[in-house]
Amino acid sequence: MIPFNGGVQLSKKSLVVKVKELKTDVAVMKDLQVSVGRVFEETWAESIGPTPFPSITDLRAWDFKLLERYKPFYLPFCDVCCLCTFGKCDLTKDKRGACGLNMAAQQARIVLLACSIGAATHIGHARHLLEHLIEKFGRNCPIDVGGINVEIEAPVTRLVTGIRPKTLGDLEEVLDYCETEVTHLLSACHTGQEGSNMDFESKVLHAGMIDQVGMEVADMVQISAYGFPKADPEAPLTEIGWGVADISKPVILVIGHNVPSSIGIIDYLRDKGLYNKVEVVGICCTAIDVTRYSPSMAKIVGPISWQLRYIRSGIPDLIVVDEQCIRADALPEAQKIKAPVIASSPKNCLGLEDRTKSPAKEIISDLVEGKVPGVLILDPDKVGEVAVETVIAVASKRKKFKSIPEIEEVIEAAKKCTQCNECRRACPNDLPIPDAMKAAAKGDLNPLAQILKDCVGCARCEGACPNDFPLHSFVVAASQNDLIKEKFKIRVGRGAIQDVEIRNVGGPIVMGEIPGVVALVGCANYPHGGREVAEMAEEFAKRRYIVTASGCAAMSIAMQKDEEGKTLYEKYPGSFDAGGIVNVGSCVSNPHIAGAAIKIASIFAKLPLRANYEEIADYVHTRVGAVGVAWGAMSQKAASIASGFWRLGVPVIVGPHGSKYRRMLLGRKDRKEDWYDYDARTGEKVYVGPAPEHLFYAAETKEEAMVMIAKLCIRPADTTKGRAIKLTHYIDLHKRLYGVFPDDIDLFVRTKADIPITMRDEVLKFLEEKKWKEGRIINNPTLVPRLIKKRKE
Amino acid sequence: MAEPWQTAEIPGPAKALVITKPAVVVAMIKRAKRPILVVGHKVIDTRLGGSEAIDLVIRLAKAAEIPVVATAHIVGEFIKRDFHPAAWMPAMDIGNRLKDPEWNGIDGEGQYDLALFMGMPYYMEWLILSALKHFAYKYLTTISLDRFYQPHATWSFPNTKTEEWTKNLENVISMLGEK
Numbered sequence: 001m002i003p004f005n006g007g008v009q010l011s012k013k014s015l016v017v018k019v020k021e022l023k024t025d026v027a028v029m030k031d032l033q034v035s036v037g038r039v040f041e042e043t044w045a046e047s048i049g050p051t052p053f054p055s056i057t058d059l060r061a062w063d064f065k066l067l068e069r070y071k072p073f074y075l076p077f078c079d080v081c082c083l084c085t086f087g088k089c090d091l092t093k094d095k096r097g098a099c100g101l102n103m104a105a106q107q108a109r110i111v112l113l114a115c116s117i118g119a120a121t122h123i124g125h126a127r128h129l130l131e132h133l134i135e136k137f138g139r140n141c142p143i144d145v146g147g148i149n150v151e152i153e154a155p156v157t158r159l160v161t162g163i164r165p166k167t168l169g170d171l172e173e174v175l176d177y178c179e180t181e182v183t184h185l186l187s188a189c190h191t192g193q194e195g196s197n198m199d200f201e202s203k204v205l206h207a208g209m210i211d212q213v214g215m216e217v218a219d220m221v222q223i224s225a226y227g228f229p230k231a232d233p234e235a236p237l238t239e240i241g242w243g244v245a246d247i248s249k250p251v252i253l254v255i256g257h258n259v260p261s262s263i264g265i266i267d268y269l270r271d272k273g274l275y276n277k278v279e280v281v282g283i284c285c286t287a288i289d290v291t292r293y294s295p296s297m298a299k300i301v302g303p304i305s306w307q308l309r310y311i312r313s314g315i316p317d318l319i320v321v322d323e324q325c326i327r328a329d330a331l332p333e334a335q336k337i338k339a340p341v342i343a344s345s346p347k348n349c350l351g352l353e354d355r356t357k358s359p360a361k362e363i364i365s366d367l368v369e370g371k372v373p374g375v376l377i378l379d380p381d382k383v384g385e386v387a388v389e390t391v392i393a394v395a396s397k398r399k400k401f402k403s404i405p406e407i408e409e410v411i412e413a414a415k416k417c418t419q420c421n422e423c424r425r426a427c428p429n430d431l432p433i434p435d436a437m438k439a440a441a442k443g444d445l446n447p448l449a450q451i452l453k454d455c456v457g458c459a460r461c462e463g464a465c466p467n468d469f470p471l472h473s474f475v476v477a478a479s480q481n482d483l484i485k486e487k488f489k490i491r492v493g494r495g496a497i498q499d500v501e502i503r504n505v506g507g508p509i510v511m512g513e514i515p516g517v518v519a520l521v522g523c524a525n526y527p528h529g530g531r532e533v534a535e536m537a538e539e540f541a542k543r544r545y546i547v548t549a550s551g552c553a554a555m556s557i558a559m560q561k562d563e564e565g566k567t568l569y570e571k572y573p574g575s576f577d578a579g580g581i582v583n584v585g586s587c588v589s590n591p592h593i594a595g596a597a598i599k600i601a602s603i604f605a606k607l608p609l610r611a612n613y614e615e616i617a618d619y620v621h622t623r624v625g626a627v628g629v630a631w632g633a634m635s636q637k638a639a640s641i642a643s644g645f646w647r648l649g650v651p652v653i654v655g656p657h658g659s660k661y662r663r664m665l666l667g668r669k670d671r672k673e674d675w676y677d678y679d680a681r682t683g684e685k686v687y688v689g690p691a692p693e694h695l696f697y698a699a700e701t702k703e704e705a706m707v708m709i710a711k712l713c714i715r716p717a718d719t720t721k722g723r724a725i726k727l728t729h730y731i732d733l734h735k736r737l738y739g740v741f742p743d744d745i746d747l748f749v750r751t752k753a754d755i756p757i758t759m760r761d762e763v764l765k766f767l768e769e770k771k772w773k774e775g776r777i778i779n780n781p782t783l784v785p786r787l788i789k790k791r792k793e
Numbered sequence: 794m795a796e797p798w799q800t801a802e803i804p805g806p807a808k809a810l811v812i813t814k815p816a817v818v819v820a821m822i823k824r825a826k827r828p829i830l831v832v833g834h835k836v837i838d839t840r841l842g843g844s845e846a847i848d849l850v851i852r853l854a855k856a857a858e859i860p861v862v863a864t865a866h867i868v869g870e871f872i873k874r875d876f877h878p879a880a881w882m883p884a885m886d887i888g889n890r891l892k893d894p895e896w897n898g899i900d901g902e903g904q905y906d907l908a909l910f911m912g913m914p915y916y917m918e919w920l921i922l923s924a925l926k927h928f929a930y931k932y933l934t935t936i937s938l939d940r941f942y943q944p945h946a947t948w949s950f951p952n953t954k955t956e957e958w959t960k961n962l963e964n965v966i967s968m969l970g971e972k
Contacts, residue, residue: 073889075920076927079805092807093930103927425800430915464800527914659885659920666889670896700884700917701834703866708883738881739869 044164049612052162053177056184056206059647062614063202065783066621066649069674070665070695072201074107077662081106084191099191108200109189111639111663115207116185118640121324122588123178123214124347125258130171130217132260132380133225139169145223146231149498152602155595155609156216160209162611168225171217178217181210208643209613215641216591223495226263228292228585233501233575235494235583238295240558241486242306245279245299245315250395252387253316254282255307257324257587259289261344261377264384265320266294278388281316283307284325285551285586291492292585300490302559303524303552304634305457308333309476313483314402318367318391320383323347324587325523325635331374336403340367340390341374344383352376360385368393403473407445410474414440416467423471426464428657429454429527433461433471440478448478453529456632490558491569493550493585497596499603501576505546506604510623512722514578515729516713517546519593519645520553522630522638525657530556532702533631537581538568539706543729544578545713548593552632554583590641594648597624613647614784621649622677622781625713625726627692628652629705633661642696651692651712653705658698665695669747677716677781683788686778688716689747703737710734716781720753728756731763746770750777795951798915798941807926809942809949815964817948818909821936822857822969825907827898830854831887832878833913834865841959849962850911851876853938856969860899862887864913884913888921892928904932910946911938922946938962 021030051058080088081097089097096102101109133141143165145153152158154165157174165171185207188194194203222228229235245251254262262282269275280298282290283306290298301310304325311319311333319334323345327333331350334341343350355363355375360382366372367390377383405413417437424433431454436447452475461471476483508514518540520533533556541547549557558567572581576596584592601619602609609616620626628645630638633654639661642652646665654661668674669690676685691714699705710730718726727748734742746767749755751774755763782788795811797803812818822828830853836846847870854861860879863871868881880887880899890896896904908925910918918937922945925935937943940958942951950961 073885073892073924074928075888075924077920077923078803079807079923079927090806092805092927422800425798428799428916430799656914656917659917662920664885664889666885668889668893670890697883697885698917700865700913704834704864704883707866738866740872740881743881 044610046608046610048162049608049610051613052611054160054613056181056188056203059206059613060202062617062784063205063647064198066205066646066695067198067201067665070667072104072108072197073664073666074104075659075662075664076103076107077660101195104197105195105200107662108197108204109194111661112185112200112204112207113189114636114661115204115211115640115643116182116189118635118637119178119185119207119211119214120182121637122211122218122640123175123182125323125588126214126218126221127175127179128258129221129260130168130175133221134168137168137225139167141168141225143167143170143220143224144230145220145496146498149500150231150496151499152599152609154216154220155598155602156212156591158609159598159611159613159616160213168221171221174213174217178210178214181206204643205647208640208645209647211640212591212594212644215588216595218588219495219585219591222259222289226293228289229492229494231496231498232494233573233580235492235574236295237489237569238291238299238492239487240300240302240490240555241488242301242310242483243485243487244301245281247315247400249277249279250317250391251279251281251315252318252320252391253301253310254280254286254290254320254322255284255326255330256322256345257285258322258345259286259293260380261320261322261383262286262290262298263293264380264382265387266290266297266384267381268384268388269297272388274388278391283310286322288493288551288554288586295492300555303530303555305455305524308457308459308472311337311339312403312473312476313480314400314404317395317398318342318387320344320387321348321350324637335373338398338401340394342383342387343374343376344378344380346378349376350374354378356382360389364389364393403470404477404480405470405473407477410445410448410477411440411443413467413469413474414438417441417469418467420466422464422466423461426460428456428458428460428525431455440474445478448475449482451475452479456525488558488561488567489570490555490567491574491583493554493583493589494574495585495589496592497576497599499599502596502599502603505577506600508578509600509625510604510717512625512715512718512726515543515545515710515726516625516627517548517596518709519626519628520547520549520557520631521551521590521593521628521641522553522632523634524552524556524632525634525655526632527656528702530559530632533557534560534568535702536629536631536706536709540709541568541572541579541581546576546578546580546582548576548582548584550584550589550593551587553630557581587637587641594644594650597626597648597650600624615787617648618782618784618787621783623715623717625715625718626650627709627712629709630658631655631702631705633658646695651695651697653708653712654696654698655705656698656700664697666697667693667695669693669744677778677783678785678788679778680780680782680788682790686776686781688778688781689750691716691748707733707737714748717779720751720777723748723750723754724756727754728759731756731759741766746772750775795942795949797944798952802916802919802944804923804944808944809937809946811942812936812948812950815961816968818936818938818965819968821907821934821948822859825934827903827905828857828859828907828909829905830859830861830909830911832861832863832867832911833884833918834867835914836912837867837870839912841955841962846912847871848874849966852971853962853966853969856966856971859909862899884917884921888924891933892924894929894932906932907934907936909936909938910943915939915941919943919945
């Protein structure tokens, strides 16, 4: 609050007028206080929309519209609830727990908990970055994510809060709001709070929306302050893969998501002229973001699942961890290879002593001499100095000491394997480790090497082995000769999508002529390795969809080469256009994808954007053929990212492990009554078909996912030409991957003009068999009655 | 007592009854008024004795005269073998429909009272069976025909070796009277 004119206080949040005494003709009032919610600066021509800074219930009606169509299908992980001391409570057969909650509400509560954790993580990340960057660059540091090419710099923030941020300081209020909302959401999970599964679900969607705001803030500030690529379709290529590091040099490995400490390392190397003396490689999103800062000085090893194998390889001489998705055993694993660890986030201190205030020389000495296995340093610049000076001193001592065994040791151990199957029973992907050990015992290491291709790197096999064999290390040992040669190219994260790109593709997307936007995002908990993600990316890029990517999925796309040795990022452009493969960046870059959909509504359709969530989401849901695919979704963050897309009406497909999120949001194409929208021009309720059919759904195989991607891009407002193009891809993929013609085309052909011309006879024959009747095309469908322009009498 | 195949997949107080002999499956199928067989993609990369699991599934479906729902992308594999499933749809979709007491079934004749499962990824089948255990228990019995114990089913084989599993399924087919 800023004191103003004695009795009046003004802030962006609220206006409070206090009057000590007011005398009028009719009354005398003492200690009068008038409070007017939030005050919006009116330097922005666009008027404020209906839902600025929405509370946890402001968009409930919109949520219920979605949830009525896409009803939750709960998949309880277990029969009980164990969240309070009443429990455990048996919730089978419609029983309620001691608190009165039933199984559906309990599952929804767990989903809300997961999404709140995810949102809190991104918002906490954003808060840390914002505070750090304000300290470094000042509150007035301008927000610039794309110069003149990006006028709508913060589509999600504008849409949700009604604020148009111009400087870093403007974002403090945005994060204040996010933090408040997450607190409310988490509080709703407490015993004796929310009792309805549908209200929990509405709050899940709120968590997702808030998460998108938090992520957008995080990426905006790092792009603006650090000078990451600014909406650049030709962002540079950099190296990715196991073999990227020059192991003749000291190697620093950075792991995590929050990049300031990694940037501290790059800055120190640059300032001291040491940039060619030390290798800086990274795992997970911090690797993506440090290459956005310096594509020449930093390299990416790989996704989250590569942590153990790479540490054990002995290649890293020093490890710096920040926050999120870092293995909790990073420190003991680093000790096995005698590599010091620097923890750099208050959220991940690893039990290490806080040496932030110690002189750098003392810390370096302690690490080099091995007096401590690691330190906590909560100052990114100091991390840079300590990491570089320590790694230079320690590398020659370590001599790349590794904890991966020699091949002979693997073979000898394999001979002692009792084939008890415990490793396989612990493996999330049920990999045939016992069979591979049997072959290894005979000297054939190929089956063990094959295991690595599908391995998610969890090492649960090791914990289960009664002989304490380091089975994950055995698998890596069997593959090491191939791994060392692996080097690929990835386009570094470009950040936002330019307004001009939106202008160019907005029409074709809404009309359906660009058949869809496919967002390949999320973690690396793949059922069959990352190659399936690359396959999906190429399939849809070839088909002239716009393929976007972020995080570990963006890395997996890079890790395949064609016969000419080219990766997908070398073969396909990085522009947001048909046939492009667009790496937007790290996890916190995901709002650029949501933002593109929002900007289509704002720039192409000219809908008011400011605090106008419901109308924009309704537009996106009915017109923008976008679908998210998180094939290896693992984390709570992935859950909240997905839920941010759901509230915008964008469907998300996850891989089979995603079924463990315990809840799908499924449409029922067999229930015609579920698929009526309003015609916004007349108010008439009209059948629009099951488009998109689902909002959240786990596919069993990549083939199923690919067919579903094509289908979920169909939207009620497609033009006939657009619908025909979308159906062409759906039918073609279905025939190729399923081996048969799809059995639901009658639900998507509205009139004969929708029929793909090259498939006309086949489709007509099918429609005849189904006794299909011609329907109507509605250009202006909506789920929201208040958007009806003229009500039908 | 049977244990889940994936060690940590502990279900809770309600666990599947263990199928100790194939006759149990046969009796359940014969007793059912509206049985259905849901088949996942793993039947096309699993070998049972001298043949693929999908071939055995087809023989079983024919012997029991049960409609088959093929999940994932495997419908074409059935058709290649000259067997037409009653429907194909994602695993989540058939799970969701079986959970709905109002669903009229693939043929419009009403909800099913017995659902047999085989060939999905273990954890995915585990979760779908859990959904049915919790939300469809009033009308639906579930049986896992897989090699591994599925604790959320009503009935499940225990974890068995491939040879024994093959023998069990062959016995089921034989008792049903192969057509």
